[in-house]
Amino acid sequence: MTKSAIQMQVVDTQESSDEKDCVCGQVVPLDTRFCSGCGHQFPEEAAPVPADMQS
Ligand SMILES: [Zn+2]
Numbered sequence: 001m002t003k004s005a006i007q008m009q010v011v012d013t014q015e016s017s018d019e020k021d022c023v024c025g026q027v028v029p030l031d032t033r034f035c036s037g038c039g040h041q042f043p044e045e046a047a048p049v050p051a052d053m054q055s
Contacts, residue, residue, distance in 0.1 A: 019027050026037030034041055 018030050020030055020032075020042070021027055022035040022037060022040050022042075024035060024038040024040060026035050028035055028037075032042065033044070
């Protein structure tokens with residue numbers, strides 16, 4: 001893999017799951033703590049599956 005290929009992958013992340021949707025509909029980076037649109041505060045750790053659903 002070349003360095004240029006790696007740079008292209010970084011650009012491609014715009015269409016991957018490195019973003020999340022705010023309650024207001026704004027799309028923000030996954031590591032963002034606050035929405036830049038409405039100021040909504042996101043949980044510190046993402047929890048895709050609630051603990052009660054695991055067993
Ligand atoms: Zn928002």
